[in-house]
Amino acid sequence: MEYHDSEKAKEVAGRVEAFMDEVVIPREREALATGEEITMDEIHEMWDMAKERDLFAPQVPEEYGGQGLDFSDMLPSFEQVGRSLIGALAIRANAPQEGNMHTLEMVGTEAQKEEWLRPLVQGEIQTAFAMTEPKVGAGSDPKMLQSTAVKDGDEWVINAHKWWTSDGLGADYYLAMVRTDLDAHPYEGTSIIMVPRDADGVEVQRNIPHLGGHGITEREGGHAEVKFDNVRVPVENTLGEEGAGFRIAQMRLGGGRLTHCMRYSGMAERSLDIAKAYLQEREAFGTKLEEKQALRHRIADAETRLHAARTMVRHAARELDRSDARIEVAMSKMFTANVTNETIDLALQCCGGNGIGKDLPIAHFYENVRAFRIVDGADEVHRRSIARWAFEDVDEAEIENTLQFDEDLRIDTLDE
CATH class of the missing domain: 2.40.110.10 (Butyryl-CoA Dehydrogenase, subunit A, domain 2)
Known part of the structure; x- marks a missing residue:
C-alpha cells in the first residue's frame, strides 16, 4: 500500500527494514530455536551497527545522539521494528525509554537534559x-x-x-x-x-x-x-512546571500511543506474512490451505482492517502536529489495539500446532498483544472519550485527561 509518507520517512524505514531482515530477525530466530538468551552485550553491538547505518534512536534530536526525525517521519520505522521481538530495543526506540526521552526533551531544562537525556539516549542509564x-x-x-x-x-x-x-x-x-x-x-x-x-x-x-x-x-x-x-x-x-504533571504526561501519551500502534501493526503484519506462507505450503483435505475460501476471506478482512488502522494512525499523527488530537489518537489506539489482537489471533489459528508452538514468534506476539487493549488506555476509557465527543457533552473547561489504566505498562516488542 502507498501511504504517501515523506521521501525521508520511506528512505529511513527502508533501511530499518533491511537492518531487521539482515541482523535482528535472524538473531531472534536463532534465540527462539536454541532457547539461548540474547545478551545485552549483543544488543550493544546492534546499537553500534544501528549507529553506523544512521538508524539509532530515530526519534531523538541529533544533538543528543539520535537521528532527529519528525514525528510523522519516524512512524514507518516504528512499524518495521515491531516486526521483531527485539526490534525496538535494537535501535533504542523501545518503550518506556522512548517516551521518557520525549518527556525530557519536551520539558527538561538544559541541565536536566545533559544529566539525564543524553546518557538515557546512549543507554548509559535506564x-x-x-x-x-x-x-x-x-x-x-x-x-x-x-x-x-x-x-x-x-x-x-x-x-x-x-x-x-x-x-x-x-x-x-x-x-x-x-x-x-x-x-x-x-x-x-x-x-x-x-x-x-x-x-x-x-x-x-x-x-x-x-x-x-x-x-x-x-x-x-x-x-x-x-x-x-x-x-x-x-x-x-x-x-517542567510544578503542577503541570498531567499536561506533560498527556503530551507524552499522545505520541506514545501512536508509536505503540505502529509497533503492533508491524507485529501483526509479520504474523500475517508467516500465516500466508504457511497456508501456501500446508495441504489438508486434498488442497493447499490457501485455496480454502473461508481462510482466504478471513485473510482479506485482516489485510483490510490492518490497512485501515495504519491509515488512521497516520492521520492522527498529522493532526497531532496541529492540535492535541485527543479523539483522533483515542480512535486510532482503540481500533488498532483490537485489529492487531484479531490479526495475530487469526495468524495463530491458521498455523495450527505451529502457531501455538514457540519455534515461530506468533505465540509470543499473541501473548504480548493482548495487553495492548488495556495499557496506554483501556478500550472502555477511549470509547468513553469518543462517545463524549460524539454526543458533544465534553466540558471544554475541563478537558478529560486520558492517562488510563496502566498507561505506563511497557508494551513494546520485548516483553510487553
Missing part, C-alpha cells in the same frame, strides 16, 4: 515512568492519584506506592507522578519528579507476574511494584 497505583489509587481514573510530595526547604519529601512501573526493576531513575498541591484539583496540582533508584526510602518490592514476556533477552526491566517512603530529592528534580 528510566521508568511511575504513575499507576494499586487498589484505591490512580488507574483508569487518574484523578485518584494518592502519591504525594511535600516541600521541605529545597527538597521534596515523596511518599508513594506504585505498580506496573515498566522497566522499574532496572531503572536508575523514576519519573514519578505525585500530587504536590493537595488543595488543588489533581489536574492542576500534580508534578513529575525525577527520583534516583538509589535514594534512601526507594524500595523495589517485586516484579509483577504478567501475561506475555518472551524471555529471549537477558534484559530484566520487568513491571515493578515500588514504594517511596519519605524519599528526599532536590526540588530542582521537578520536570
Whole structure:
C-alpha cells in the first residue's frame, strides 16, 4: 500500500527494514530455536551497527545522539521494528525509554537534559515512568492519584506506592507522578519528579507476574511494584512546571500511543506474512490451505482492517502536529489495539500446532498483544472519550485527561 509518507520517512524505514531482515530477525530466530538468551552485550553491538547505518534512536534530536526525525517521519520505522521481538530495543526506540526521552526533551531544562537525556539516549542509564497505583489509587481514573510530595526547604519529601512501573526493576531513575498541591484539583496540582533508584526510602518490592514476556533477552526491566517512603530529592528534580504533571504526561501519551500502534501493526503484519506462507505450503483435505475460501476471506478482512488502522494512525499523527488530537489518537489506539489482537489471533489459528508452538514468534506476539487493549488506555476509557465527543457533552473547561489504566505498562516488542 502507498501511504504517501515523506521521501525521508520511506528512505529511513527502508533501511530499518533491511537492518531487521539482515541482523535482528535472524538473531531472534536463532534465540527462539536454541532457547539461548540474547545478551545485552549483543544488543550493544546492534546499537553500534544501528549507529553506523544512521538508524539509532530515530526519534531523538541529533544533538543528543539520535537521528532527529519528525514525528510523522519516524512512524514507518516504528512499524518495521515491531516486526521483531527485539526490534525496538535494537535501535533504542523501545518503550518506556522512548517516551521518557520525549518527556525530557519536551520539558527538561538544559541541565536536566545533559544529566539525564543524553546518557538515557546512549543507554548509559535506564528510566521508568511511575504513575499507576494499586487498589484505591490512580488507574483508569487518574484523578485518584494518592502519591504525594511535600516541600521541605529545597527538597521534596515523596511518599508513594506504585505498580506496573515498566522497566522499574532496572531503572536508575523514576519519573514519578505525585500530587504536590493537595488543595488543588489533581489536574492542576500534580508534578513529575525525577527520583534516583538509589535514594534512601526507594524500595523495589517485586516484579509483577504478567501475561506475555518472551524471555529471549537477558534484559530484566520487568513491571515493578515500588514504594517511596519519605524519599528526599532536590526540588530542582521537578520536570517542567510544578503542577503541570498531567499536561506533560498527556503530551507524552499522545505520541506514545501512536508509536505503540505502529509497533503492533508491524507485529501483526509479520504474523500475517508467516500465516500466508504457511497456508501456501500446508495441504489438508486434498488442497493447499490457501485455496480454502473461508481462510482466504478471513485473510482479506485482516489485510483490510490492518490497512485501515495504519491509515488512521497516520492521520492522527498529522493532526497531532496541529492540535492535541485527543479523539483522533483515542480512535486510532482503540481500533488498532483490537485489529492487531484479531490479526495475530487469526495468524495463530491458521498455523495450527505451529502457531501455538514457540519455534515461530506468533505465540509470543499473541501473548504480548493482548495487553495492548488495556495499557496506554483501556478500550472502555477511549470509547468513553469518543462517545463524549460524539454526543458533544465534553466540558471544554475541563478537558478529560486520558492517562488510563496502566498507561505506563511497557508494551513494546520485548516483553510487553
